[in-house]
Amino acid sequence: MQADRCGDVPTAPVALDYTALYQTVENSPLASWARDLPPRVAAALSHQAHGDLPAWLALLAGLPPIQPASIDLRADTVRIGDPGDCGAATKAALEASLRALHPWRKGPFSLFGIHIDSEWRSDWKWARLRPHITPLAGRRVLDVGCGNGYYALRMAGEGASLVVGIDPTLRYVIQFAALRHYLGPLPVHVLPLGIEALPREAAGFDTVFSMGVFYHRRSPLDHLLELRACLRPGGELVLETLVIEGDEGAVLVPRGRYAQMRNVWFIPSGATLAAWLQRCGYGAVRLVDVTPTTTAEQRATDWMRFQSLADFLDPRDPGRTVEGYPAPRRAIFVAQA
Numbered sequence: 001m002q003a004d005r006c007g008d009v010p011t012a013p014v015a016l017d018y019t020a021l022y023q024t025v026e027n028s029p030l031a032s033w034a035r036d037l038p039p040r041v042a043a044a045l046s047h048q049a050h051g052d053l054p055a056w057l058a059l060l061a062g063l064p065p066i067q068p069a070s071i072d073l074r075a076d077t078v079r080i081g082d083p084g085d086c087g088a089a090t091k092a093a094l095e096a097s098l099r100a101l102h103p104w105r106k107g108p109f110s111l112f113g114i115h116i117d118s119e120w121r122s123d124w125k126w127a128r129l130r131p132h133i134t135p136l137a138g139r140r141v142l143d144v145g146c147g148n149g150y151y152a153l154r155m156a157g158e159g160a161s162l163v164v165g166i167d168p169t170l171r172y173v174i175q176f177a178a179l180r181h182y183l184g185p186l187p188v189h190v191l192p193l194g195i196e197a198l199p200r201e202a203a204g205f206d207t208v209f210s211m212g213v214f215y216h217r218r219s220p221l222d223h224l225l226e227l228r229a230c231l232r233p234g235g236e237l238v239l240e241t242l243v244i245e246g247d248e249g250a251v252l253v254p255r256g257r258y259a260q261m262r263n264v265w266f267i268p269s270g271a272t273l274a275a276w277l278q279r280c281g282y283g284a285v286r287l288v289d290v291t292p293t294t295t296a297e298q299r300a301t302d303w304m305r306f307q308s309l310a311d312f313l314d315p316r317d318p319g320r321t322v323e324g325y326p327a328p329r330r331a332i333f334v335a336q337a
Helices: 019-025 033-044 053-061 088-099 122-132 150-157 170-180 220-229 270-279
Strands: 078-080 109-111 114-116 140-144 162-166 188-191 205-211 231-242 283-292 317-321 329-336
Touching (some): 019 162, 033 188, 078 150, 122 150, 150 162
Parallel strands (some): 140 205
């Protein structure tokens, strides 16, 4: 790791340089981050944190230099560059590097004509929530559990002044870094952190997204309180998670796995989750969408070759998981701090 200008705190590798973020937050309600984040990020990026990190950093350093003729962050498929921006050999080298970062869970993306067909049609979820949220133009946004940054880039496309994504999975952070390599200056940053690693003085965001995270938290109410602590007074929470059908008080606590996922702790009904949000100090709680997850929205692809939703549902009754629980239904809540 490199030493920073003070000589006593390690900094991130050059390929994952967050200097622009630290400079941005120095004169904002997130000013304490400029001091507290560098050591936390550096610790997360320690070579001991993941055995593949040195190879991933080498991959980033070897990405072919290509200048994109155009970029579109508002399209369903986030598009970076055009097919004619590079030759066939360069494009083949880039595709090999991108495929080395398999699996790609969120997307889709297009880089210079290379279509990354991700496991999730994340654009479908974005289309469901976008009409219901406060427009993001000029807002500071936190995306918790952001994965490879697909949604963070869509938020930037909506005009957000700053988007900070956090995800402790280094592979996804590296995927975003590969995309960012071709995007140039952009107020979007993906940090290799979980929400528990954020500095406590974080109440400076206008909008906080938590999508696909809630059911993985052992203490769901604590997660709601953590999210609220990141919001300025009057800021907006966008919460997307699994729910079950039922009245207030109904909660599914899987005995073991749920849809083959080990770390699913609580799946409440919509009414129960609304009550939890109110109990944690949120106002103007709205359930804006409930949609069953289908095998058209989540599926294995050439860019995510592991098992996916079709393998997790009962083949005799697709309305149940292989464990016998109700099949996934996902809800979107919007609430105010």
